[in-house]
Amino acid sequence: MTLNLRIFRNMLKQGIQSMWRNKSMGVASITSIAAVLMILGIVLVLILSINNVVNDTKLKFDEIEVFLEDEISSEQMSKIEDTAKDVPGVVSVIYRSKEQALELMKEDWGEDAYLLEDLETNPLPNSYIIKVEDIELADNLVNSIKTLDGVEEVKYYKDIIDKLLNFASYIRIGGMIIIAVLVFVSIFIISNTIKLTVTSRKREINIMKYVGATNSYIRGPFIIEGVFFGLVGAIISIAVVYFAYRYLYLNMNESFYNMFTFYLIPPESIISDISVIFLTLGAGIGAMGSMLSLKKFLNV
Amino acid sequence: MIRFVNVSKEYKNGVIALYDINIEINKGEFVFLVGSSGAGKSTLIKLLLKEEGITRGKLYLNGTDITRVPNRRIPFIRRQLGVVFQDFRLLPNKTVYENVAFAMEIIGASPRAIRRRVPTVLSMVDLSRKASSYPDQLSGGEQQRVSIARSIVNNPPVLIADEPTGNLDPDTANDIMKALVDINNRGTTVLMATHAKEIVNSMRKRVIALENGRIIRDEEKGGYDIES
Numbered sequence: 001m002t003l004n005l006r007i008f009r010n011m012l013k014q015g016i017q018s019m020w021r022n023k024s025m026g027v028a029s030i031t032s033i034a035a036v037l038m039i040l041g042i043v044l045v046l047i048l049s050i051n052n053v054v055n056d057t058k059l060k061f062d063e064i065e066v067f068l069e070d071e072i073s074s075e076q077m078s079k080i081e082d083t084a085k086d087v088p089g090v091v092s093v094i095y096r097s098k099e100q101a102l103e104l105m106k107e108d109w110g111e112d113a114y115l116l117e118d119l120e121t122n123p124l125p126n127s128y129i130i131k132v133e134d135i136e137l138a139d140n141l142v143n144s145i146k147t148l149d150g151v152e153e154v155k156y157y158k159d160i161i162d163k164l165l166n167f168a169s170y171i172r173i174g175g176m177i178i179i180a181v182l183v184f185v186s187i188f189i190i191s192n193t194i195k196l197t198v199t200s201r202k203r204e205i206n207i208m209k210y211v212g213a214t215n216s217y218i219r220g221p222f223i224i225e226g227v228f229f230g231l232v233g234a235i236i237s238i239a240v241v242y243f244a245y246r247y248l249y250l251n252m253n254e255s256f257y258n259m260f261t262f263y264l265i266p267p268e269s270i271i272s273d274i275s276v277i278f279l280t281l282g283a284g285i286g287a288m289g290s291m292l293s294l295k296k297f298l299n300v
Numbered sequence: 301m302i303r304f305v306n307v308s309k310e311y312k313n314g315v316i317a318l319y320d321i322n323i324e325i326n327k328g329e330f331v332f333l334v335g336s337s338g339a340g341k342s343t344l345i346k347l348l349l350k351e352e353g354i355t356r357g358k359l360y361l362n363g364t365d366i367t368r369v370p371n372r373r374i375p376f377i378r379r380q381l382g383v384v385f386q387d388f389r390l391l392p393n394k395t396v397y398e399n400v401a402f403a404m405e406i407i408g409a410s411p412r413a414i415r416r417r418v419p420t421v422l423s424m425v426d427l428s429r430k431a432s433s434y435p436d437q438l439s440g441g442e443q444q445r446v447s448i449a450r451s452i453v454n455n456p457p458v459l460i461a462d463e464p465t466g467n468l469d470p471d472t473a474n475d476i477m478k479a480l481v482d483i484n485n486r487g488t489t490v491l492m493a494t495h496a497k498e499i500v501n502s503m504r505k506r507v508i509a510l511e512n513g514r515i516i517r518d519e520e521k522g523g524y525d526i527e528s
Contacts, residue, residue, distance in 0.1 A: 006408050006410065010405050010406075010408075204391055206389070207389050207390075207391065207402075209375075209378070210349070210383050210389070211378070211379075211406050211407075211450070212375045212377075212378040212379035212407060212454075213375060213406040213407075214372070214375045215371070215372070215375070217375075
């Protein structure tokens with residue numbers, strides 16, 4: 001145990017020394033990782049926003065409205081209610097009379113509600129409001145209710161959600177591809193940078209091997225170096241992405257809502273996701289890069 | 301200590317560097333490995349250091365079969381072999397002391413053990429006064445003694461020296477030989493590949509002569525050439 005700790009401390013020392021010696025290369029690696037992560041940040045913010053929109057929409061449209069014919073019998077009504085309640089995933093079935101529906105409409109209309117005062121008869125139908133857990137799984141329920149007697153129309157927003165989901169999955173797949181390419185590129189950049197350090201320390205590595213250093217001992221300082229570059233790059237890009245997005249959010253949120261009727265995700269709620277993803281990726285890219293650059297040198 | 305049994309080495313390009321080598325070196329022996337360039341001396345040492353694989357035959361070190369070992373075990377085999385090279389292979393940015401201590405750090409020795417052992421080894425090769433010098437401030441002989449100190453600092457049972465006097469003038473070479481004999485007298489087995497005729501002839505130690513990958517001579521208290 002103490003042996004491993006000591007060896008680790010040696011590695012750390014060597015890693016830090018070598019970073020200090022190769023400052024300018026370090027700056028290059030950090031910059032390239034930070035740049036890659038920033039682009040990735042834009043993609044991520046996009047994906048997170050779309051996810052947010054989809055989830056929001058799902059929550060907003062978790063209702064199926066079943067409009068009833070005016071001359072419906074009470075047996076028919078209870079048949080509808082029972083059918084809906086039997087289906088798993090149904091959260092609640094609530095009866096809404098035409099009077100309640102009108103009240104709701106007035107509330108919705110707010111200042112303009114006086115327009116409704118002049119109505120002589122209430123044109124709205126009685127309805128059942130069925131709340132479901134997941135609107136995407138509502139197809140069967142809707143089909144079976146549609147065919148029941150006394151049902152005039154069933155309304156739900158499956159098609160909107162479907163389109164949105166489709167769109168979201170394209171964005172997600174596109175984003176993944178971009179991210180994969182960028183990660184690959186940055187591993188390549190890092191590995192080239194570290195290869196320079198490795199080449200300048202070729203002699204030392206060679207001697208270490210003859211004295212009986214294990215491969216992991218030789219690799220250690222370089223991996224520490226790579227991971228450090230990755231983490232610093234990640235921290236820089238986290239800061240840039242966060243503050244840039246916050247600026248965008250503070251200045252554009254209202255106009256964005258007016259255009260698309262959705263709010264942007266508040267920056268506070270993405271900072272933790274972004275941090276975790278960036279730090280992991282940065283460290284991973286750094287470690288991978290060093291290992292790649294060392295592969296050739298360790299085969300003696 | 302070291303045992304080659306019917307060892308052959310054929311390189312990938314078809315060159316046969318060693319052919320049916322049988323050598324047994326016992327603990328505490330001092331052995332010269334002689335032969336012209338290309339005779340197979342370097343290959344033989346490379347096989348011992350596990351730098352190259354063995355094509356046929358068996359190789360034993362300290363009673364263990366090291367003919368084929370997984371890569372991760374190679375460092376631990378090398379820790380049993382101190383190595384000295386013709387070109388010293390010191391780290392230019394480390395002092396004499398640090399160069400020697402480096403070999404101990406690698407295997408995870410405690411700072412206390414390092415502080416105790418390094419000065420001892422440096423005094424064995426008569427370099428105590430140069431402990432804080434850098435390699436480029438030393439003469440060739442001194443640099444080679446640093447590399448000898450480094451090779452024995454972890455107390456390996458075997459010391460391999462590949463042309464250790466190759467870059468040195470005769471007087472300095474004698475100093476190096478004294479250091480090696482000293483180490484041998486303390487119980488370390490020494491295997492030295494060399495071209496230096498005078499040294500071999502004056503030492504009267506066991507000589508193994510290679511030619512075209514074969515052993516042509518293996519005699520106790522031998523000379524460089526066949527005695528006529």
